[in-house]
Amino acid sequence: xxxxxxELRQRGFIEQTTHEQELEDYIEQGNITCYIGFDPTASSxxxxxxxxxxxxxxxxxxxxxxxxxxxxxxxxVGDPSGKTEMRKLLTAEAIEDNxxxxxxxxxxxxxxKQGRALMLNNAExxxxxxxIPFLRDIGRHFSVNRMIKxxxxxxxxxxxxxxxxxxxxxxxxxxxxxLELFNRHKCRLQMGGSDQWGNIVAGVELIRKMHxxxxxGITFPLIVTSSGEKMGKTAKGAVWLDPARTSPYxxxxxxxxxxxxxxxxxxxxxxxxxxxxxxxxxxxxGADLNSAKSILAFETTLLVHGRQEAxxxxxxxxxxxxxxxIPQHLLPSSTIPRSLAGDDDLSxxxxxxxxxxxxxGIPAFKLFHQAxxxxxxxxxxxxxxxxxxxxxxxxxxxxxxxxxEQDLNEERVIVLRSGKKxxxxxxxxx
RNA sequence: GGUGGGGUUCCCGAGCGGUCAAAGGGAACAGACUGUAAAUCUGUCGGCGACGCCUUCGGAGGUUCGAAUCCUCCCCCCACCA
Numbered sequence: 001x002x003x004x005x006x007e008l009r010q011r012g013f014i015e016q017t018t019h020e021q022e023l024e025d026y027i028e029q030g031n032i033t034c035y036i037g038f039d040p041t042a043s044s045x046x047x048x049x050x051x052x053x054x055x056x057x058x059x060x061x062x063x064x065x066x067x068x069x070x071x072x073x074x075x076x077v078g079d080p081s082g083k084t085e086m087r088k089l090l091t092a093e094a095i096e097d098n099x100x101x102x103x104x105x106x107x108x109x110x111x112x113k114q115g116r117a118l119m120l121n122n123a124e125x126x127x128x129x130x131x132i133p134f135l136r137d138i139g140r141h142f143s144v145n146r147m148i149k150x151x152x153x154x155x156x157x158x159x160x161x162x163x164x165x166x167x168x169x170x171x172x173x174x175x176x177x178x179l180e181l182f183n184r185h186k187c188r189l190q191m192g193g194s195d196q197w198g199n200i201v202a203g204v205e206l207i208r209k210m211h212x213x214x215x216x217g218i219t220f221p222l223i224v225t226s227s228g229e230k231m232g233k234t235a236k237g238a239v240w241l242d243p244a245r246t247s248p249y250x251x252x253x254x255x256x257x258x259x260x261x262x263x264x265x266x267x268x269x270x271x272x273x274x275x276x277x278x279x280x281x282x283x284x285x286g287a288d289l290n291s292a293k294s295i296l297a298f299e300t301t302l303l304v305h306g307r308q309e310a311x312x313x314x315x316x317x318x319x320x321x322x323x324x325x326i327p328q329h330l331l332p333s334s335t336i337p338r339s340l341a342g343d344d345d346l347s348x349x350x351x352x353x354x355x356x357x358x359x360x361g362i363p364a365f366k367l368f369h370q371a372x373x374x375x376x377x378x379x380x381x382x383x384x385x386x387x388x389x390x391x392x393x394x395x396x397x398x399x400x401x402x403x404x405e406q407d408l409n410e411e412r413v414i415v416l417r418s419g420k421k422x423x424x425x426x427x428x429x430x
Numbered sequence: 431g432g433u434g435g436g437g438u439u440c441c442c443g444a445g446c447g448g449u450c451a452a453a454g455g456g457a458a459c460a461g462a463c464u465g466u467a468a469a470u471c472u473g474u475c476g477g478c479g480a481c482g483c484c485u486u487c488g489g490a491g492g493u494u495c496g497a498a499u500c501c502u503c504c505c506c507c508c509a510c511c512a
Contacts, residue, residue, distance in 0.1 A: 259467055261467085261468080317466080322466095366479090376476085377477080378480085382474060386460045389460090418459085420460095
């Protein structure tokens with residue numbers, strides 16, 4: 001089997017490593033332990049964390065032991081890396097809550113049974129530190145001259161707002177985490193986003209200074225879309241892994257809307273489909289490329305939300321947008337259904353309206369506003385006046401056209417649509 | 431603590447007594463073109479059943495026929511000095 005490093009490299013996970021050759025030799029020995037830190041700044045992870053998560057999953061699949069370290073302690077301090085503004089400090093309780101939510105989500109990707117992967121919280125050791133002993137044992141190994149040169153602080157040092165002392169300590173605490181995991185679990189590899197390079201190297205050096213042993217670091221590239229956007233950023237905010245924040249349908253839609261140029265790259269990063277199949281996608285265009293996007297969306301939704309939700313989202317997309325058969329030879333390892341069967345579209349957003357009020361009729365612009373397809377009544381009016389509103393596939397031309405029970409289809413449903421891709425179903429309620 | 435410069439609609443950023451719901455850009459939304467892609471062009475972009483009405487320019491007062499614009503106090507940010 002190819003080394004996990006090769007696999008990660010081929011899939012585009014690796015930006016930079018320390019001690020390249022030594023690292024490869026070390027990993028070849030097998031059964032190593034590595035870790036990545038996750039910030040508990042929200043109760044859910046979002047797409048931006050997918051690269052670290054997938055890398056841990058690859059590690060585990062190659063027989064290594066991943067540690068997901070939730071930053072319950074470092075979260076109290078706040079990482080300034082790459083940030084232009086100081087983050088607001090969260091309360092200890094909020095961080096605890098968030099840590100719990102994150103643990104749940106990671107369990108979808110990693111097998112934590114029998115210690116095959118570990119989930120730790122650095123609050124366990126960080127909150128117990130004593131200031132003076134810490135300064136004497138750990139702090140003395142850090143040169144402020146060097147620290148202020150670190151890229152991760154640069155933005156803040158150059159900014160008007162400056163860098164507060166609490167944030168300045170972040171690097172030291174993260175280095176200490178690495179040391180602690182080295183001591184407790186023989187963890188000698190830390191991975192992280194490219195903005196973590198300085199923090200990771202600080203840990204590598206601390207371990208060398210304290211124990212005269214080599215530790216390693218790997219950073220991932222910052223994944224941006226071909227149009228230059230950071231992954232997972234939409235107008236409505238981040239794309240979350242928590243179905244309560246981003247529905248499986250929206251999650252699926254996010255991926256189907258992937259830019260042409262990104263499809264193969266994203267298949268490599270965000271699915272486990274084999275690379276030799278993925279390479280063939282690079283030369284596709286037109287309809288086949290769109291099928292590849294469906295597979296990308298299906299596979300990523302499957303990983304986060306499970307098979308049933310992935311099927312629902314896929315079927316919903318078929319019924320709303322129409323579909324085409326997905327060729328057998330395209331990414332054959334994917335378990336996406338390849339024939340057009342079923343018309344189950346449970347996961348399109350919907351809401352209920354009382355049958356009574358439909359008898360009287362509801363002005364279209366009000367209904368669009370209520371359904372959440374327009375931010376205000378005025379916006380709904382504009383939408384309609386500009387020809388961007390559809391009822392059951394028919395463009396409507398008057399903002400106050402009454403929507404009545406006449407508009408219900410055989411299934412007692414009215415399909416509203418804004419623009420090309422935003423759907424909402426209205427169901428009559430007796 | 432002192433001195434100076436600031437806080438404008440989702441973001442950046444003009445406006446500095448009426449012509450201001452507030453230039454310009456970005457983002458967003460819609461139309462055309464398409465492949466639920468990109469690029470491009472066009473329109474929209476505070477609220478309201480709407481040629482009018484209502485609420486916005488850090489907060490509270492005041493001057494004025496009239497204030498985002500002037501005055502007073504307060505809050506917050508930044509730079510330099512200490």
